[in-house]
Structure formats: C-alpha cells, structure tokens
Amino acid sequence: MIEIEVCEVRGRCPVYKVGDKITVDDPKIVLEKTDALCTHALSSLLHYALALERGADPVRLGLSKPRDREHAYIQCVDPGEPYTSGGTVVFRIGRVKRVVESQKIAARNKRETRR
Numbered sequence: 239m240i241e242i243e244v245c246e247v248r249g250r251c252p253v254y255k256v257g258d259k260i261t262v263d264d265p266k267i268v269l270e271k272t273d274a275l276c277t278h279a280l281s282s283l284l285h286y287a288l289a290l291e292r293g294a295d296p297v298r299l300g301l302s303k304p305r306d307r308e309h310a311y312i313q314c315v316d317p318g319e320p321y322t323s324g325g326t327v328v329f330r331i332g333r334v335k336r337v338v339e340s341q342k343i344a345a346r347n348k349r350e351t352r353r
Contacts, residue, residue, distance in 0.1 A: 239263045239334040240291045249318035249325020262287045279314045
C-alpha cells in the first residue's frame, strides 16, 4: 500500500491543498482514505504506484535524493501560470506498512525461533 500526500502547491490548484492524501492498495484507490482525485495528477502518479509499492528504489528512478530513500516526489502535469490558469502540485509518495503484514512477519519469526 502506498500513501500519496500533497507537499506543495505552486499557483492555484482547484482540487488539492497541502496535506491532502491519496491511498493506493494496488490495484485500487482506497476512496475512504483519499481526500480528492484529479485526472491531471493521476496521469503522473499511477504509473509509478505499482513500482514503488513493490519496493522500487525512488533514488534509482530519479524521484528522490539519497537522503530520502523512503519517498518519491512527483509533480502534476499542469504547468500553471503563465501557461494555464491552474497550478502544479508536488506529491510525496511513500509505502505504508500494514499492521497485518507486520503481525504475520512477527508470527513467522516466532515460529522459526521455536524450531
């Protein structure tokens, strides 16, 4: 599962504000944990979602710097003024550890320790 958070809005965006989130649990967008959706943003975000969710290194993809390997940064395709009346949004994408997965790993480790 990944969480996409708006970390910056340059210009005027009619859809997002800083702090808004989108949650993706491949292949679905978790609407209950998503604040807003924009077609301009989705075109930039979704093709990286699967790779990042499955452990791709954002630094190797050119989406982050080595000091922040836990996140990728992607920008919406709207260039903003003077080209459009909108603005561009910068998103921070990070993997979300699932409690259930953590519990399964702990249980497996416990079983292996007993052997």
